[in-house]
Amino acid sequence: MLSVNDFHGALEETEGEFGAARMGGFIIDQYNNNPNGTVILAAGDMFQGTGVSNYRHGRDVIHFMNAIGFDAMTVGNHEFDWGLSEVLKFIDGVKENGEANFPFLGCNIVYKGTEKLVDNIKPYTIIEKGGVKIGIIGFMGFGLEYSIATSMIADYEFLNPIPLVAKYAEQLRVNDKCDLVIAVGHDDNDSCNSSLAMLSGNQRIDGIFNGHNHLQKTEWLDGYDGRSVPVLQGGSSGEAVSEISFELKNGVWTCTKGYYHKMNNAEKNSEIESFINKLTEITAPLFQRVLTYAGKEIRRYPAMDWCVDALRNYSKVEVAFINSGGIRNAGFPITKGEAVTVASVYKIMPFDNTVKTCELTGSVLRNLILNGSLVYSTNVTVAGSEVKINGTAIVSSQKYKVAAVDYVFDKTNYPFIKGQNIEFTGKLFRDVLIEALEEIGPKGEWTVD
Secondary structure (H helix, E strand, C coil): CEEECCCCCCCCCECCECHHHHHHHHHHHHHHHCCCCCCEEECCCCCCCCHHHHCCCCHHHHHHHHHHCCCEEECCHHHHCCCHHHHHHHHCCCHHHCCCCCCEECCCEEECCCCCECCCEECEEEEEECCEEEEEEEEECCCHHHHCCHHHHCCEEECCHHHHHHHHHHHHHHCCCCCEEEEEEECCCHHHHHHHHCCCHHHCCCEEEECCCCCEEEEEEECCCCCEEEEEEECCCCCEEEEEEEEEECCEEEEEEEEEEECCCCCCCHHHHHHHHHHHHHHHHHHCCEEEEECCCECHHHHHHHHHHHHHHHHCCCEEEECHHHCCHHHCCECCCCEEEHHHHHHHCCCCCEEEEEEEEHHHHHHHHHHCCCEECCCEEEECCEEEECCEECCCCCEEEEEEEHHHHCCCCCCHHHCEEEEEEEEEHHHHHHHHHHHHCCCCEECCC
16 A cells, blocks of 8 residues: 655645645655555645645646545645635536546535535545455644634544544444555544544554645554554655554464665656646646746745735735745755745745734734744844834734734734724735845845845
8 A cells, every 4th residue: 555645736846845746746656566555545635835836736647646546635734725625526416627536535624613524535444455445534733723724724623533443443344344445544543543543342443544734753552452553754845754553473464574665766647747747747837937046045934025025015014924944944955056946936835825914012912022933024133022023022002013924813812803993904915025026036136034
């Protein structure tokens, strides 16, 4: 069994990303070597992350997955980024939308306030290979609603997956006579994995594929009856493919291999490479447009400060805020002299976060800066409990205009949504960054300190 997790639309081969042609070539070769014993799975976050994938909201990733022959995919938190309905178009039966040839799974993804599964998302699927019946249960990590923009998760919630996985595992073994049951979770919670490994009897799980944390790992967890349960995750953006293999020994299915294969030396599949090259050519005028050049090596953390300052300058506010996770590792480093393109900015900030502004009192703003976890603009300085903006101490009773991306603005644990004079600009934060780099221009150099 093979699994891909957190592909994030990495169709093209770029620095640090080995591309769909290599991953596709590896998986197709594995399948051709053992067609009656190979199951191909995805553990979520397959679409969002690059310009060429975002261009058609993941439709070209679906084309790639169909070409390889994926058997099932667990829904990840970033499948909600364009609105879940956008992704569910791939399984709505309308071929014009670009249908997936495999089911989307999520046994604990329900409509908020109910226990009703979201339409067209299945709790499990059954795959039969060489006379062996394999039950695949998909689940979303418990609590991952917080990692999704408030407006995109408003109608949904994620139930505790452990009792649901146990229930469906028993159903698959007893009613559907499955020989093996595999859990594929867009999650990498040690407690959840351990609880699943300890399920016993007809509820037992034979193996676990994870996603979400972008780790390359192989673990063996103790099961209830002395079994070793493999837990695999294969990095992100096409870095690796996870594998779990089983053999029937003395009438008992036994895991004989848990391993992840790195894709750096995988042979490319020529048909997939041709498809990606055509896609790149079609989208080149949009995504390969050069904005400027890097005047020095650009790394993530100095660049994060530059990004939040670009937001402040655009919004004409006194302080701007972003979440650090919105500036992605995949976009860095950018080497000295390298062209910074629109595609570069998509890798830095792939999400369709928009800009909002409001007014906060000085006391609320000071508390947010001192006790919050957000990245704030560099015109703010902190010394002990004193906070200054442009060198002037914050006045508790004074009102200050601030800006933030909607991902943090709308969350109730931050004060923005309770601020005064709230304005929704509709401007994408990514476009703010593109325009700021355009101001530097191809004849200039982007540098950050």
